[in-house]
Amino acid sequence: MVEVHEISEEVYILSTHLKENQISVASFLILDEKPTLIETGTMQAAKNFTPEIEKIIPLEKISYIFVTHEHLDHMGGLPEYISEAYNAETVAHRYTKAQLGFMGIVGKTILTGGGETIPLGKRKIEVIHAPIETAGTTIFNLQPDGILFTGDYFGQLTEEKWTLHSQSTEQLLQKITELHQGLGYTHQDIKAYLSPLRKIPLKIIAPSHGSIIQKDLKQVIENTLKTNLKPAKKGTLWSKIFGV
Incomplete structure (x- = not known):
């Protein structure tokens, strides 16, 4: 089942819950002069999202597909999207180039390093390099909406x-x-990598898993920055999902 919600004017979340994995995956659609998708989810998620996107806009009109990093729950659906969104350029960090190549995504790509601003029309996306998850992980800041697409x-x-x-x-x-x-x-x-978020005017934090965040944003960021994290142990929820 796919849920579709408009989280800001002409900005949509498409989310599906993978019950067996105890996680949700999401794509985000931005309508502008250059319509844009953020994240693809898994291959199966993209197959499920595609008809819902088509109800809003034909996929061939998509200009950009942004991915935060190279894990398959974030970019696994790229081949599915690109088969229909054949005019789209894939936007990802340059450190994801090898993974894009393995997936056959070698044509229309924009490889970033962090710090770039990509105009969509009345909006723009700022690319923020935040290599905690992987060397190429990025966050996308949609302005003037104040939406931060944060991946994991x-x-x-x-x-x-x-x-x-x-x-x-x-x-x-x-x-x-x-x-x-x-x-x-x-x-x-x-x-080191998330402290700069304090300075960004935000209305929504939109991760690719779980709920979006629209209230107490400063508290959420500050708590995340000060919380001492412990290593994952066998038997934790995450360990159960991935069998590690």
């Missing part, structure tokens, strides 16, 4: 049904910490 950062596992908004900030903070710990992030790296 600030994400949450979803044991039951996916919801657009978290029930409480306290619950949200706990789930963010659980995911960050499960992915092996360190407090030092989070401080």
Whole structure:
């Protein structure tokens, strides 16, 4: 099942819950002079998202497909999207070039290093290099909407049904910490690469897993920056998902 919600004017989230994996995956659609997709989800998720996107805009009109990093739950659906969005350029960090090549994405690509600004029309996307997850992980800052597309950062596992908004900030903070710990992030790296987010005017943090964040944004960022993370252990929720 795919849920579609407009989270800002002409900005949509498409999300599906992978119950067996206890996680949701998302794509985001931005309508502008250069219509844009952020993230693809898995191959199966992209297959499910495609008809929902087509209800809003034909895929051949998509100009850009941005991916935060090279893991398959974030870019695994690229071949599915590109088969229909054949005019689109894939935007990803240059360190993802090898993975893009393995997937056969060798044509229309924009390889970034961080710091670039890509105009969409009335909006623009700032590319922020934040290599905590992988060497090429990036965050995308959509302005003037104030939406931060963060990939795994600030994400949450979803044991039951996916919801657009978290029930409480306290619950949200706990789930963010659980995911960050499960992915092996360190407090030092989070401080180094996520501290600049304090200075960005934000209205929404939109991770690719779990609920979007529209309230208490400063509290969420500050808590994430100061929380001491512990290494993931066998038997944790994340370990159960990936069998490690």
